[in-house]
Amino acid sequence: MKTGPYLMEKSNLLxxxxxxxxxxVEVVQKNSPLSRDLAxxxxxxxxxxxxxxxxxxxxRSSRTYKMCLDYAELCEELExxxxxxxxxxxxxx
Numbered sequence: 309m310k311t312g313p314y315l316m317e318k319s320n321l322l323x324x325x326x327x328x329x330x331x332x333v334e335v336v337q338k339n340s341p342l343s344r345d346l347a348x349x350x351x352x353x354x355x356x357x358x359x360x361x362x363x364x365x366x367x368r369s370s371r372t373y374k375m376c377l378d379y380a381e382l383c384e385e386l387e388x389x390x391x392x393x394x395x396x397x398x399x400x401x
Contacts, residue, residue, distance in 0.1 A: 317364060318372045321357040325379035328353040336386055344390055350383035 332350040336343045358376035366373045 314364060318361065318366070321360055322372060322375055325354045325357050325376050329379050329382055332383055332386055336390065344387060347383050347387035347390065351380045351387070354380035354383060 328350040332343075332346050335346045340346070354376050358373050358380065361370060361373040361376060362368070
């Protein structure tokens with residue numbers, strides 16, 4: 309098992325995903341005109357973090373990789389629900 313800087317880097321990637329999602333939710337809740345763009349950017353950030361996990365030597369079955377992709381899917385769900393009915397999203401989040 310890898311330790312030290314490797315674990316810290318994985319932790320930083322997960323934190324980046326969490327912060328991107330948290331900020332996207334805050335912006336959506338404020339009904340910002342930037343909500344849709346930010347949800348897309350959030351998903352891109354999280355997918356990029358998942359790719360970085362692979363570069364660190366993780367496999368596609370690693371928990372960190374999957375968690376980054378889970379955050380990406382949450383960001384995409386924000387965008388999907390905004391297309392349906394933005395008022396409904398405010399209740400879901």
